[in-house]
Amino acid sequence: MTLYAHWRATQYTIHFSPNGGVGSFPDFVGSIGDTVNLPTSAAFTRQYFTLLGFDALANAVVPTFTGSSFVLTADIIEALFTPYQTPDRTEATLYAIWSENEAYTVSYNGNGNTGGIAPVDTAGNASPGSNAYYINSLVVCLDKGTLVKAGYTFQGWALTKAAADAGTVAIKPGEDFIIVGDVEFFAVWKKNPPTPTKPAMPKTGDVSAVAQWLSVLGISASALVAYAVTSKRRKDEGLQ
Numbered sequence: 498m499t500l501y502a503h504w505r506a507t508q509y510t511i512h513f514s515p516n517g518g519v520g521s522f523p524d525f526v527g528s529i530g531d532t533v534n535l536p537t538s539a540a541f542t543r544q545y546f547t548l549l550g551f552d553a554l555a556n557a558v559v560p561t562f563t564g565s566s567f568v569l570t571a572d573i574i575e576a577l578f579t580p581y582q583t584p585d586r587t588e589a590t591l592y593a594i595w596s597e598n599e600a601y602t603v604s605y606n607g608n609g610n611t612g613g614i615a616p617v618d619t620a621g622n623a624s625p626g627s628n629a630y631y632i633n634s635l636v637v638c639l640d641k642g643t644l645v646k647a648g649y650t651f652q653g654w655a656l657t658k659a660a661a662d663a664g665t666v667a668i669k670p671g672e673d674f675i676i677v678g679d680v681e682f683f684a685v686w687k688k689n690p691p692t693p694t695k696p697a698m699p700k701t702g703d704v705s706a707v708a709q710w711l712s713v714l715g716i717s718a719s720a721l722v723a724y725a726v727t728s729k730r731r732k733d734e735g736l737q
Contacts, residue, residue, distance in 0.1 A: 518543030
């Protein structure tokens with residue numbers, strides 16, 4: 498009788514960790530030559546971060562495995578299961594590697610203000626102390642703060658100095674926008690209309706100021722002459 502050896506391919510298990518993110522994904526269980534499907538950004542998410550790929554080291558900067566899948570080769574088995582994992586070296590964990598999204602700042606320019614201080618936006622949702630917002634965040638436009646400009650009234654904010662000087666308002670305080678880059682707002686000022694002044698009242702008995710009196714009373718000199726001529730004619734005709 499001859500007995501023949503019966504071989505079975507070693508089964509490997511790979512777990513997937515969101516590594517600071519959230520989500521779940523089924524373990525891979527298979528053998529050499531099988532395709533390992535990787536979690537996508539739909540399966541693992543992390544607010545304000547982008548999924549780069551997966552690695553056996555949780556603190557890796559550049560992930561070893563990217564894309565949607567890879568084939569389990571002998572080299573990968575040697576690299577993935579031998580150095581790190583369980584005593585039988587058939588289990589491993591791949592960790593999601595994340596990249597922090599870009600962040601941008603919002604600043605305000607008084608654009609010729611004669612007093613006060615431009616507002617400072619400290620509501621950013623990026624790294625503490627950065628006063629920055631992650632890309633695609635919703636930002637609420639601030640008011641003018643304590644800014645003043647003598648003889649002018651604040652109208653809102655423009656995206657460029659040229660637009661502000663032309664009186665073009667892009668956004669007003671309290672309105673919001675989606676940030677996709679650094680933003681500097683310029684105050685838009687509108688010149689106040691001149692304040693009307695009343696002429697000084699002439700002194701009583703000042704004959705030289707008759708014209709000024711007539712101006713104050715709203716009577717033109719020609720109207721006064723016409724009235725005097727008409728009155729004289731009526732008197733001569735015995736009508737007065």
